[in-house]
Amino acid sequence: MSERSVPRAVVVLLGTAAGMISLFGLREVASILGPVVLALVLVIAVSPVRAWLGRKGMPGWLQVALPFLIVVLVLLSMVAILTVSVTQLATLLPTYARQFQDLIHEAQRLAAGFGIGNEQLNKALQSFDPGKILALAQGLLSSLLGVLSSLFLIVVLLLAMCLDAPITSRIIAAGHSERPGMVAALSTFATKTRRYLIVSTVFGIICAALDVGALYLLSVPLPLLWGVLALITNYIPNIGFILGLIPPAILALLDSGPKQMILVIIAYCAINVVIQSSIQPKFLGDAVGLSTTMTFLSLIVWAFVLGPLGALLAIPLSLLTRALLIDSDPSAKWAAALISGEMPAETAEKPGKPSAAPAPAPSSDKK
Known part of the structure; x- marks a missing residue:
């Protein structure tokens, strides 16, 4: 008595539905999942440093501290550069108010030359207000503050993962059998x-x-x-x-x-x-x-x-x-x-196994 297998279409539909539910569930916890994945990727990136220190016989605390400090210094340096630069950008943008207006007038003139001079186009062009660009720059500063608030969580996760990295590697290796x-x-x-x-x-x-x-x-x-x-x-x-x-x-x-x-x-x-x-x-x-x-x-x-x-x-x-x-x-x-x-390797012709459509080899000697 043979068991009836589930139709392939049902498997595909159920798998797609499960995938969509999982993605929307992950989206709901994005504020937590994002820092966790970032910390995991950064720990993987600096794992050769920990392995090198282990081969050199360095103490365990140094194998944890050095990779952790490398990542933290890189993150802090990048955040510092972005914070200073975006602050300068927010100060610089208001000085281009006249250039914004000149570009708008030039765009209107070019549009009129092509016969496009309706009222909707003029409203669209005039909607490019320098004040909105300044608001955008201020929004970037606010988002940087959000990055700084998440940075604490990332650093804590980094420290925890760096501490657990040696034992985690041994546990994964032990599960090979x-x-x-x-x-x-x-x-x-x-x-x-x-x-x-x-x-x-x-x-x-x-x-x-x-x-x-x-x-x-x-x-x-x-x-x-x-x-x-x-x-x-x-x-x-x-x-x-x-x-x-x-x-x-x-x-x-x-x-x-x-x-x-x-x-x-x-x-x-x-x-x-x-x-x-x-x-x-x-x-x-x-x-x-x-x-x-x-x-x-x-x-x-x-x-x-x-x-x-x-x-x-x-x-x-x-x-x-x-x-x-x-x-x-x-x-x-x-x-x-x-x-x-x-192409998977299995599709290549294996030694001793005839191909799907072998060509007849001509015989060189006939008796």
Whole structure:
């Protein structure tokens, strides 16, 4: 007597429904989940430092303290630079009120030249009020205060995870005999995440330094702020470069006109094409293990769930999801190949096994 299996359509529908419920549930606790995931990713990033100290025979407290201090100093430095720069931006923007009005009048004149001069267009153009831009800058300052309030939670989580990292590593290693698939998947997740973070950080710093130099030569205000923004947006897949380009390009337009804005766009595009599109992929290789489509979808999904922090952590979160749901299941190799865009190794012709449609070999000697 054979058991009747559940129809594939029912499994897909139930899985989709469970996934949607899980995503909306995670969205409700985004204020907690975001710092937790960020702390986890940062601990994974500095884990080689702890391993190196362990191989050198350093005491346990130093293996915890040094990686923790490295991460905290990096976070505090970035927050300090952003706070000072955004404060300067809020002071600088009101001085461009006349330039805003000139741009509005020029846009109205160009629109009238193309026969577009209706009242709705004029209202839309005049809605670009410098006061709104100032309010936006003040909103950025408020959001920075929110980051500072979350920073305490992130630091506490970092300390707790750094303290638990050695015992957690031993527990995971001890479970290899019972759950080899899960242990291997988590190890692969940590390795790929660490490689992605290291490569993205190194090339992000290079791009940011070149961007700052280009903006300094072009006399664009606040080049350090836009350099830090370029470094942060380097972790956002697909659209990070555009997000990092828009603010300095607009500021160059207000400060020196369209020609300066075009030069900023050209400089950013040249740096991005050479560094991020040509050199960085050669070092990153297949560390991410996600196709272009899946990378873009992960950006949309995690930005929806966790907001801006989800956009920054889209790749690590997708790697963690893949490790827990796909890589740990030996029967889901086809799904891993689907999201990575790579042909599974099992499809290659195995030694001693005939292919699906072998071609008849001509006989060289006939009797």
